[in-house]
Amino acid sequence: MSERNMHVPDELRCLDHAQPLTTGGGQIEDASVLTCASGCRVPVVNGIPRFVDSTNYASAFGLQWKKFKKTQLDSYTGTTISKDRLTRCFGGSLEVVRGKSVLEVGCGAGRFTELLLDAGANVFACDLSRAVEANYENCHQWPDYFVCQANALRVPVLPRSFDFVLCIGVIQHTPSPEETIAALAGYIKPGGTLVIDHYSPYYVQNFLQRNLRRILIRLPAPLAKPLTLGLARALLPLHRLSLKWVPKRGLWRLRAALLKHSPFLDYLELFPELGDQLMGEWSVLDTHDALTDYYKHLRTREQIEACLRSCGLVELEVSYGGNGVEARAKMPASAVAGSGL
Numbered sequence: 001m002s003e004r005n006m007h008v009p010d011e012l013r014c015l016d017h018a019q020p021l022t023t024g025g026g027q028i029e030d031a032s033v034l035t036c037a038s039g040c041r042v043p044v045v046n047g048i049p050r051f052v053d054s055t056n057y058a059s060a061f062g063l064q065w066k067k068f069k070k071t072q073l074d075s076y077t078g079t080t081i082s083k084d085r086l087t088r089c090f091g092g093s094l095e096v097v098r099g100k101s102v103l104e105v106g107c108g109a110g111r112f113t114e115l116l117l118d119a120g121a122n123v124f125a126c127d128l129s130r131a132v133e134a135n136y137e138n139c140h141q142w143p144d145y146f147v148c149q150a151n152a153l154r155v156p157v158l159p160r161s162f163d164f165v166l167c168i169g170v171i172q173h174t175p176s177p178e179e180t181i182a183a184l185a186g187y188i189k190p191g192g193t194l195v196i197d198h199y200s201p202y203y204v205q206n207f208l209q210r211n212l213r214r215i216l217i218r219l220p221a222p223l224a225k226p227l228t229l230g231l232a233r234a235l236l237p238l239h240r241l242s243l244k245w246v247p248k249r250g251l252w253r254l255r256a257a258l259l260k261h262s263p264f265l266d267y268l269e270l271f272p273e274l275g276d277q278l279m280g281e282w283s284v285l286d287t288h289d290a291l292t293d294y295y296k297h298l299r300t301r302e303q304i305e306a307c308l309r310s311c312g313l314v315e316l317e318v319s320y321g322g323n324g325v326e327a328r329a330k331m332p333a334s335a336v337a338g339s340g341l
C-alpha cells in the first residue's frame, strides 16, 4: 500500500445529513476520520472509510475475499473469464464506461473493479464486507478510484448521481433482492444505466450442499470458514483423481456420481484455461461461497423485470445467462437529478 491516491469523490455524502465529507486536507489514506459540516465522523481504517462495522451477514464473504484476494482477477489468472462476464453484462462492450462515473456495489476483491478502471471509468466501489481491503490492494494504483465499506441499501452518495450502477454476483445474497434493487435504482442519474445479475430458479444444490449449508450458516464466520475450506481442500484431490483415473478405466459413472453428490463445486473441467492449480483454487473458493452465503435468493426473469419496472426503470433488457438472470435498465432522462424521489 505504498501509493496513496484516493481522493474524496464528488458524489460522497454523509448518511445522516447528505452533506459532503472531507479529510480536512490531504489524502484519505492519511486521515483517521472523514467529517461533515454537521458533525458526522466516519472512521478511516487501513486507509478505507467505513460506513458500517464488519460484523454482518456478509462477514464470511469478507474472510473469503481476503484469503483469495487475487484468485478471480483476470490480471492474476491471465484469462478473460471476468472480462467476458462483465462485457456481456454491459451489452457487448466496456467502451460505454469510458470517462463515465460507475458505482460498483458489492465490489469484492476487485475482479470487475480493475476491468472498469482499465476501461477508463471513474469508479466508486463499495462492499459490505472487509473485502474492501483486498479491493484497495488490487486497485488503488488507478487515479479514478475510490472504495469504502458500506451497505448496498445506504451507499453514502448523493441520490441519482452515477452514469452507471453495477451490482453483479451480489443481490441474491442480500436480505431482500427487491429492496436492494430499489436502492440501487436510486443511485442512477437520469438517463443512466443499471447493470445487475441474479441467481435464477435453475440454481441447483445437491442434498449434501443444501444440508451442509444449513449447518454452516448458523456457525460464526471465523469457525465456518476453516471448516468449509478444510472440507473443500480435502475433497479437491478426490475430484482431481476422479478426473484423471476414472476415465482411463472406463468408470465414467464414478465421476458422474461424485459430481452429483459431492458438496464440492468441481470446476476442474469448466475453465481449462486456468490451469490445474488455479482451477483447484477457484473450486475451493466457490465451494466456500456456495456453502456459507447467509442469503441465497432465486428469481425468475419475469420477477426481475417486474422489480425493475416497479423502480421506474425503462428500456429493460433481461435474459437468462451467466449465473442466472442478467439485466440492464435505464433511469428515464426525465427523472429529477440529485433527488431521491
Ligand SMILES: [Zn+2]
Pocket: 014, 015, 016, 017, 018, 019, 036, 037, 038, 039, 040
Ligand atoms: Zn453528516
